[in-house]
Amino acid sequence: MRMDTVKKKLGYTVRSERERLGLSQSSLAERAGVSTRTISDIETCNGNPELATLIPLTQYLRISIDSVVQEDEADTTTYQIMKELQTCSEDDRQIALRTLRELLSALKETEHSD
Known part of the structure; x- marks a missing residue:
């Protein structure tokens, strides 16, 4: 899967799960231990989040990283x-x-x- 496709899929997945949980970007950031800017960047497909960022985020949202990167x-x-x-x-x-x-x-x- 191309990197831009992975970023889009990750961004959409994070945003839809955050919205499903009724959380703002800042609330999710606080709960996952990352910055609000990081959540915004992921949801808008900007930057390349590190694995150390993705692990707590995906764990909190209960989504698997492999479901985002495997096609x-x-x-x-x-x-x-x-x-x-x-x-x-x-x-x-x-x-x-x-x-x-x-x-x-x-x-x-x-x-x-x-």
């Missing part, structure tokens, strides 16, 4: 979805999430009825 077909598709969602407003992302959940529910019902 497989499912990860590629997931990343493409994440990339599309990044261009949306928060309200539109919530609508997309509800729509996706409804679609998946309908697909599961179709699978069980076969």
